[in-house]
Amino acid sequence: MDNYPTSWAPRSNVVVVAWVIALLLLVGTVWLAIAGDVGGTVLTGLATVSTGALALHGTLLRPRLAAGPEGVLARTVGGAHRYPWTEARLRLRTTRRLGRDSLTLEVESGDHLLVFGRIDLGEDPRDVLEVLTALKGQALS
Known part of the structure; x- marks a missing residue:
């Protein structure tokens, strides 16, 4: 880490x-x-x-998601998954269930899709996406 x-x-x-x-x-x-x-x-x-x-x-499984200059690391029951910034796609997804909106952060790379909610991240997924976007921008520039 x-x-x-x-x-x-x-x-x-x-x-x-x-x-x-x-x-x-x-x-x-x-x-x-x-x-x-x-x-x-x-x-x-x-x-x-x-x-x-x-x-x-x-x-x-702590931390669930980590980021640095080389990319992101996600920890799941299946192990740690590393995705370089060039392969990682990040997006927010809002779903409505039982009359309640739920916001999740999706990390996609190739055939892999990882979904993180507020409880997984300990923060609002919007704030996490903002930090990840900034780190990705710094790494790719």
Whole structure:
């Protein structure tokens, strides 16, 4: 990461809250299992695993996106992906779901498309795109 001085990741407080919720759900799951509530145990167990997986994802894949003079680096479950500025296409995408607009940053290179939201980046995708555009302009000039 030394060559990538600018980076974005989920906010630490969001990851900590996810871990706390996962721990509370785990306690609830154990309590329901002891009480003999099979249905409740299954539901809270699924919620525990899901929340724990999200917390682990936010903990291990840091930073999610980094940028430097040579290009961008994106960390995913599949590993780290490096894209030079000459190959990386950056754009914002707004989608409307359930009456709510959602803004994402798309990083595209060849057949690869990576989509980052506000939670992934810890900042507004518009601000991240502004920084990335400036870095790309400096690198290509």
